[in-house]
Amino acid sequence: xxxxxxxxxxxxxxxxxxxxxxxxxxxxxxxxxxxxxxxxxxxxxxxxxxxxxxxxxxxxxxxxxxxxxxxxxxxxxxxxxxxxxxxxxxxxxxxxxxxxxxxxxxxxxxxxxxxxxxxxxxxxxxxxxxxxxxxxxxxxxxxxxxxxxxxxxxxxxxxxxxxxxxxxxxxxxxxxxxxxxxxxxxxxxxxxxxxxx
Numbered sequence: 001x002x003x004x005x006x007x008x009x010x011x012x013x014x015x016x017x018x019x020x021x022x023x024x025x026x027x028x029x030x031x032x033x034x035x036x037x038x039x040x041x042x043x044x045x046x047x048x049x050x051x052x053x054x055x056x057x058x059x060x061x062x063x064x065x066x067x068x069x070x071x072x073x074x075x076x077x078x079x080x081x082x083x084x085x086x087x088x089x090x091x092x093x094x095x096x097x098x099x100x101x102x103x104x105x106x107x108x109x110x111x112x113x114x115x116x117x118x119x120x121x122x123x124x125x126x127x128x129x130x131x132x133x134x135x136x137x138x139x140x141x142x143x144x145x146x147x148x149x150x151x152x153x154x155x156x157x158x159x160x161x162x163x164x165x166x167x168x169x170x171x172x173x174x175x176x177x178x179x180x181x182x183x184x185x186x187x188x189x190x191x192x193x194x195x196x197x
Contacts, residue, residue, distance in 0.1 A: 002031060004195060005070035007039035007063040009077045011046045014162025015115060018170040019078060026191045029175070034195065039066040046079050050089075053096075060100045067104070074105040074194060078115075078187070083146070086110035086183050107194060109187040115166070116148035118178040125174035130165050131157040142181055 004027065008019050020038050027036050042063055048055040060075070067073040077097065081089050090108050097106045111117055119126060120142035127136045132155050145151050152169075153160035179185040 002034040002197065003037060003070075003072065004031075004034060005037045005039070005067060005073040007067040007073070007075045008041040009049075009059055009063050009075065009079075010041045010043055011049075011079050012115075012162055012166075013043070014166035015078065016041045016043055017163060018115070018166040019076070021167050021170040023076070023191070025171070025175070026188060027195045030192045030195045031197050034197070037070065039063070044079075049079070050093075056096060057100045060097055060106070064101045064104050064106075074107060075101070076107045076109065076191075078109040079111070080114045081110040082113060086112050086186075090186075105194070107187075107190050109190070110183060112143045112181065112183040113146060114148045116152060116160075116162075116169075117142050117145070118181055118184045119169050119173050120145060120148050120151060121181040121184070122173040122175075122177035125177055126169055126172060129169060129172055130160070131155075138177070143183075 006023055010016060010019055019041055023038065024036055027034055042059055044059050049059065063075045067075055077093065090110050093108050094106070097108065121138055123136045123138040126132055127134050132152070136155060139145060139151070149160050149162065175188060179188055
């Protein structure tokens, strides 16, 4: 049985809890017999990670050092890109990461606007979760919404709390529906390749 090891780099407290859930679900899609080991996600300040080369290199080097201790290992960088274009920022981050880590496998995943944008695209699959309405519909253009957390929270009795709700929503949202959003589709395809038997 294959074992994969991933060292994630993330931005928010919610992602620290949610990304392991996401990775296990994505692994199960392609290699249900495989197992996944994770380094505890490294949490970074996105503005510094994008703009400060020393800060960027420090965290990439740390993640690579953790991952290199294991076979079939890689690093995942998963961040929100807010109003920036993931198609532009992704290749730039990949080039910078390669400069730091050489040919060590690093997957870059940038959620267009927010991680929660993927939940908006898959809103129907989250009906009733966290108190969301039973008739919840996805907005016509999820990536046009600048506050996905607020959009979700408006439909919840006590609002949206990333630390509690992001892992729970990650365990339930439809990957098929979320794949209508290019940034999630790109992440899913890349990790399917990474986790292929």
